[in-house]
Amino acid sequence: MAEVWIPSLLQRLTNGEDKVRVSGRNLREVIENLDARHPGMKARLLDEQGNFQEGVAIAIDGEISHLGLIEPLTEASEVHIIPAIGGG
Amino acid sequence: MTTTSDRPTKGAPPYSSQNYTSKYKVVGTRPIRHDGLDKVTGRARYGADISLPGMLHGKLLRSPHAHAKIISIDATEALKLDGVKAVVTAKDLPIIEDQVMDLGETMGNPRVMAENILAKSKALYKGHAVAAVAAISPHVAELALDRIKVEYEVLPPQLDAEAAMREDAPLILEELTTQSVAQAYVRGTDTGVKSNIASHIQMKRGDLEQGFKDADVIVERVYKTTAVHQGYIEPQSSTAYWAPDGRITIWTSTQGHFTVRTMTAAMLGVPEHSVKVIPMEIGGGFGGKIPGYLDPVCSLLSKKTGHPVKIVLTRKEVFEATGPTSGSSMRCKVGANKSGRITAAELYLVFEAGAFPGSPVGAAAMCSLTSYNIENFQIDGYDVIVNRPKVQAYRGPGSPIGTFAAEGVMDEVAEKLGMDPLEFRLKNAAKEGDRMPNGMTQPRIGCVEVEEAMKAHPHYKIPLGPNQGRGTAMGFWFNAGGPSSVTLGVNADGTVNMISGSVDIGGTRPAIAMQAAEVLGVSAEDMVPSVGDTDSIGFTNGTGGSRTAFATGTIAIEAAREVRDKMAARAALIWEIKPEEVVLDDGVFVNGKNPDDKMTFKQLAARLIRTGGPISASASGSPRGVGAAYCGNMVDVEVDPETGKVTILRYTVFQDVGQAAHPSFVEGQMQGGTVQGIGWALNEEYYTSEDGVMLNSSFLDYRMPTSLDLPMIDTVLIEVPNPGHPFGVRGVGEVSIVPPMAAIANAIYDAVGVRMDRLPMSPGAVLEALEAKKAQG
Numbered sequence: 001m002a003e004v005w006i007p008s009l010l011q012r013l014t015n016g017e018d019k020v021r022v023s024g025r026n027l028r029e030v031i032e033n034l035d036a037r038h039p040g041m042k043a044r045l046l047d048e049q050g051n052f053q054e055g056v057a058i059a060i061d062g063e064i065s066h067l068g069l070i071e072p073l074t075e076a077s078e079v080h081i082i083p084a085i086g087g088g
Numbered sequence: 089m090t091t092t093s094d095r096p097t098k099g100a101p102p103y104s105s106q107n108y109t110s111k112y113k114v115v116g117t118r119p120i121r122h123d124g125l126d127k128v129t130g131r132a133r134y135g136a137d138i139s140l141p142g143m144l145h146g147k148l149l150r151s152p153h154a155h156a157k158i159i160s161i162d163a164t165e166a167l168k169l170d171g172v173k174a175v176v177t178a179k180d181l182p183i184i185e186d187q188v189m190d191l192g193e194t195m196g197n198p199r200v201m202a203e204n205i206l207a208k209s210k211a212l213y214k215g216h217a218v219a220a221v222a223a224i225s226p227h228v229a230e231l232a233l234d235r236i237k238v239e240y241e242v243l244p245p246q247l248d249a250e251a252a253m254r255e256d257a258p259l260i261l262e263e264l265t266t267q268s269v270a271q272a273y274v275r276g277t278d279t280g281v282k283s284n285i286a287s288h289i290q291m292k293r294g295d296l297e298q299g300f301k302d303a304d305v306i307v308e309r310v311y312k313t314t315a316v317h318q319g320y321i322e323p324q325s326s327t328a329y330w331a332p333d334g335r336i337t338i339w340t341s342t343q344g345h346f347t348v349r350t351m352t353a354a355m356l357g358v359p360e361h362s363v364k365v366i367p368m369e370i371g372g373g374f375g376g377k378i379p380g381y382l383d384p385v386c387s388l389l390s391k392k393t394g395h396p397v398k399i400v401l402t403r404k405e406v407f408e409a410t411g412p413t414s415g416s417s418m419r420c421k422v423g424a425n426k427s428g429r430i431t432a433a434e435l436y437l438v439f440e441a442g443a444f445p446g447s448p449v450g451a452a453a454m455c456s457l458t459s460y461n462i463e464n465f466q467i468d469g470y471d472v473i474v475n476r477p478k479v480q481a482y483r484g485p486g487s488p489i490g491t492f493a494a495e496g497v498m499d500e501v502a503e504k505l506g507m508d509p510l511e512f513r514l515k516n517a518a519k520e521g522d523r524m525p526n527g528m529t530q531p532r533i534g535c536v537e538v539e540e541a542m543k544a545h546p547h548y549k550i551p552l553g554p555n556q557g558r559g560t561a562m563g564f565w566f567n568a569g570g571p572s573s574v575t576l577g578v579n580a581d582g583t584v585n586m587i588s589g590s591v592d593i594g595g596t597r598p599a600i601a602m603q604a605a606e607v608l609g610v611s612a613e614d615m616v617p618s619v620g621d622t623d624s625i626g627f628t629n630g631t632g633g634s635r636t637a638f639a640t641g642t643i644a645i646e647a648a649r650e651v652r653d654k655m656a657a658r659a660a661l662i663w664e665i666k667p668e669e670v671v672l673d674d675g676v677f678v679n680g681k682n683p684d685d686k687m688t689f690k691q692l693a694a695r696l697i698r699t700g701g702p703i704s705a706s707a708s709g710s711p712r713g714v715g716a717a718y719c720g721n722m723v724d725v726e727v728d729p730e731t732g733k734v735t736i737l738r739y740t741v742f743q744d745v746g747q748a749a750h751p752s753f754v755e756g757q758m759q760g761g762t763v764q765g766i767g768w769a770l771n772e773e774y775y776t777s778e779d780g781v782m783l784n785s786s787f788l789d790y791r792m793p794t795s796l797d798l799p800m801i802d803t804v805l806i807e808v809p810n811p812g813h814p815f816g817v818r819g820v821g822e823v824s825i826v827p828p829m830a831a832i833a834n835a836i837y838d839a840v841g842v843r844m845d846r847l848p849m850s851p852g853a854v855l856e857a858l859e860a861k862k863a864q865g
Contacts (some may be wrong), residue, residue: 005527008290008466047188053190054195056274056289056451062529066570066710081291082526084195086570086594087633088318088375088481088822 002077004028010081013038028056028069030079045081057084110748113675114605115815118752119600119612123369132369135325135341136400139528144173145329146382146389146399147229149219149236150210150409152401154475154780155260157841158209158238161219166234171228174392175236176208176385177219177549182357187353188332189804196347196379198354200444204478205355205384206366211240212260212443213477214780215408222389222397233535245475245780249440250417252284252474254335260443284473286445289453291525292466292543299432299464303423305504310419311493313438313847315412315774315831318482319764319792322371323406323817328386329396334358336390337762338365338383343373344630348380354384355384366621367591374764375481378630407785411480412774413489414439420493424501428515437469437490440460442478447471450487451566455826456490459535459562459718460498461522475780481632483761484565484822488768489830492847495561495830500843507836509560518564522614532806534744535562535718541806542720554736556726557839562718567819568633569714572640573626574647577704578655580697583688584610587620588640591629593752594760594821596636602749603641607648608655608690609675626708634717634819637749638810645814650705655692658699662687713812717823719743721762721831733835733853734770740802746810748817755848760825761802765828767793773848794844 006014016019022037024030035042047053047057050069058065059080065071073079143686163175172487184199207216223229246252246260259282286449300306305351326340336358342348343367353360370377389397402409419436436457439447449469457465502512505857517539522530542560552558577585586601601615629635656670659677663670669680679685696703721779724738742757748754771791775784784790809816833844842857843860 006294009288051188051190052195054197057501059526059528062531063571063712063714077526078529079312080527082454085448085451085454085566086375086481086485087566087635088376088378088483088485 002073002079003027003074004030004034004079005081007081009045013077024073026067026069026073027060027071027079030073031069033075057082095456096509097523100158112606112815113401114602115749116747116751117612118750119441119598122601122615122617123592123597126384127309134322134371135327135339135368137396138327138339140327140329140396143398144222144224144389144393145226145229146220146222146386146397146458147226147233147688148217148385148399148405149220149221149238150405151214151216151234153211153242154214154239154247155243156211156240157243158207158211158218158833159241160239162237165237166221167754167773169228169232169235173395174222174389175219176388178208178394179387180202180425181206181355181384183511186694189350190365196351198351201351201379202355202384202716204444213475213781215405215477217256217442217719220389222393224604244639245826246284247474247476247776247780249438249472249474251610253438257284266309277410278652280417286441286471289450289469290467294464296434298465300423302425304426306421306423306502307497307500307504308419308421309493309497309500309843309845311496313416313489313492315415315476315479316768316772317407317790318370318372318374318376320372320374320376323401324377324381324410325398325400325405326382326386327398328390329382330387330391334362336363338387339368340365340383341370341377342367342380343370343593343632345375345395345591345622345673346627347630348383351380352383352387352573356387360846364621364623367619370591370593373593374483375485375632376482380634384860391424392673400635403787404785407790408782409444409477411486412478413443413482414479415774416440417491417613418490418493420497422497422501424505426505428505428507430460430462430516432464433457434465435467435490435494437467438704439469439471439486439489440474440479441471442474442476442626442815444478445471445473446689448480448481450485450486451674452490454524455487455566456562458493458564459518460516460520462516465525467525483764483825487563487565488765488825491561491563491826492829492833494841496828496833499834499837502842505795509676510539513562514539514543517812527609531716531855532808532811533716533718534806536716536778537806537808538562538720538742538744541742542722544805545722546742547722547738550724554723555729555839556724557837558722558724559831559833559835559838560720560722561719561827561830561834563821563823565634565717565826567638567714567717568635569639569711570629570635571708571710572628572643573708574600574640574644574698575625575704575706576647576651577721578651578696578702579692582610582693583614583616584608586615586644586733587625588644589620589625590640593631594757595750596611596631599637599749599753600640600644604644606815607645608689609672618754626706634821637819638714638813638819639711641749641817642813643707643709646709647705647707648708651703654681654705655689658696658703659687659692660694661699663693715743715746715810715812715818717829721827723831723835725832725835725839727836727854729840729858730779732851732853732858734849734854737764738799740804742804742806743820743822743824744806744808746813747816748805749817751805754805754820755803757821758803761822761824762801762828763793763798764804765825766832768796769829769832769847771848771850
């Protein structure tokens with residue numbers, strides 16, 4: 001199961017847990033399963049069209065995801081929810 | 089490791105005799121750039137050089153108020169003026185819903201961008217455009233601006249981010265609640281409370297309280313910085329032609345023409361395929377020319393008039409309206425034990441977003457402490473709306489600001505512990521496998537290598553005189569990846585055309601071409617690189633985020649491998665052997681069955697037409713394996729105790745550059761970023777009146793450093809190869825601007841004993857600090 005690191009301001013949705021293990025073959029499934037266990041999480045990450053909220057980026061195994069919700073995950077994957085950044 | 093200090097004698101070309109050697113034949117060498125002659129002879133074409141038949145000239149009317157309701161706009165008298173062809177306002181733009189659009193490197197909201205380009209119901213900063221005119225000449229357009237009547241209801245401006253955060257602060261964007269952006273991070277997501285705080289991010293790990301309890305030394309300091317501008321030499325310019333068939337062609341100065349295409353189409357409500365963007369050569373951008381600015385307005389004016397319309401901004405407009413980087417208020421607290429280990433760190437960042445959300449506070453939060461491995465920390469960042477221009481990215485956005493605070497406090501902690509500041513940094517240095525503040529694992533990085541090189545460098549031991557001091561600081565930047573596209577085509581003479589989607593900034597054109605040349609076994613001079621427009625090449629992210637040499641370079645390698653394999657197949661055809669029996673040896677195709685049969689790339693290229701036709705290959709993709717960057721600064725200053733003037737005596741920049749694709753351009757990036765950082769440290773600021781008017785909106789009064797102000801900036805290239813790139817290339821463009829402000833502040837302290845906690849450290853500010861110190865006895 002992938003390990004999702006929960007940002008501190010979202011930990012109220014996970015009863016204070018800073019890491020949650022969630023199953024899923026790709027990021028979409030992980031977010032769905034995360035939301036099933038901790039309702040409200042999906043709405044914090046995705047807008048109504050299913051895109052990442054503005055300002056939100058997901059890093060998987062040390063790299064910012066470019067595939068978005070279809071990004072495949074492994075059992076050992078680490079998922080980080082981080083602020084989106086732009087370079088100069 | 090190589091250093092520009094190796095140069096031989098004064099007056100000789102500074103890089104002519106470096107000891108630098110590369111393990112590659114092309115990558116790591118210093119060929120003359122392909123666009124060099126055009127650039128130095130003035131033949132290169134920039135945005136302002138565009139001249140088309142029937143072209144009109146546009147000008148923008150800007151708000152004289154920093155905060156005002158727009159009651160009405162009446163252009164009747166302007167339109168009566170001879171030569172005036174059209175006037176547009178925000179009403180001419182389609183109504184755009186809030187939406188998040190993928191701009192490649194980041195997300196964008198076209199509704200917000202449109203309101204920044206032409207104010208809708210309120211002018212939100214002094215210089216916010218409210219209307220645009222097209223006329224037969226720039227002079228007539230300017231005259232017309234005076235005849236447009238705008239009725240304003242002037243409102244008090246909010247210029248200070250901390251004041252704007254207060255609960256009783258008047259709202260600048262009345263519709264903005266903390267729910268409207270970045271929901272994952274906002275304060276009070278579920279309350280719907282309206283606020284000038286666009287977002288709040290937080291990162292924390294470990295036990296902060298216990299960490300500070302474990303500390304033997306704690307330093308806490310408050311910092312303040314003002315907005316500064318990217319200061320690119322070429323003002324924004326754009327020309328657009330909206331043809332009768334609905335096709336829009338835009339010639340523009342931009343870092344990312346695909347971003348301009350996406351946003352312009354969204355703002356105009358037209359399909360993306362109907363917009364063609366031709367990127368002109370660019371006279372600097374540094375992040376400020378990523379989002380596009382003038383293009384939709386030029387397009388609207390063109391649609392109304394049926395003519396191409398060109399707008400070229402003045403320097404005053406550039407300063408007042410195109411987006412500086414954030415001013416900030418910060419608090420940093422660090423604790424360490426007697427052995428020199430950091431036990432806890434706390435960083436509180438308040439960043440001005442300008443008139444719309446989007447300061448780089450998130451990046452500042454993720455970068456400022458990332459040179460260290462810290463177990464217990466908390467970082468809070470606030471993105472706050474104020475009545476100033478919407479900020480735009482500026483070289484390593486956010487990191488230089490937060491690092492000014494963090495690295496100042498680290499220096500102070502080392503002093504209180506009685507430790508050498510570099511020894512202290514080495515003791516806590518980030519290494520591969522450590523966790524960054526955002527939780528991600530550090531990839532292969534060169535933080536330790538940079539700090540060790542600093543400690544061992546002769547500069548560190550040069551004796552200093554009275555009122556002279558030495559400062560050091562570290563800086564981190566992520567670097568970016570993202571999508572790129574490259575097409576290669578082999579010519580009969582053995583040269584190779586290369587079209588990439590990356591606008592050339594800082595020599596990226598040769599840096600990409602050299603990577604392809606390395607694979608093909610040809611020289612850099614045999615490559616013919618050009619930048620394709622949006623109709624000619626696949627989608628490519630803008631040149632920003634230090635991504636281009638890495639990402640577009642990787643894609644060029646992929647395309648070159650395909651060309652190489654196709655060439656080998658042709659050789660096999662000629663030699664009547666299997667393709668896998670062809671060996672490429674040092675740029676020569678060799679018959680594996682009969683090694684006497686050989687053909688150089690050029691010889692084989694001459695035979696392509698009669699062996700099946702020309703060979704070309706295209707590659708597109710988003711390469712993985714981005715390598716992060718670390719930079720260290722060592723600076724010696726002399727402070728005049730009577731005037732407070734700080735003179736830079738000596739400056740050495742140490743940077744992990746991965747494999748340098750073209751070392752001269754890498755050094756140029758390091759030197760350029762450093763000089764911008766020196767200007768930010770000592771002189772540059774948005775000097776603003778109480779009613780929000782920038783009072784120094786010219787290069788005469790906004791003081792950027794010139795070559796006369798500075799010594800040679802020496803560079804030390806530390807090459808820790810990036811394992812995610814075939815040749816080890818990592819981004820080099822931004823990180824060099826991160827440490828200078830902190831390094832110079834630390835040097836000033838070493839010279840005269842005052843800790844500078846605000847920018848700029850101008851003579852007046854330093855003198856004030858010296859007098860305060862004297863008054864304290």
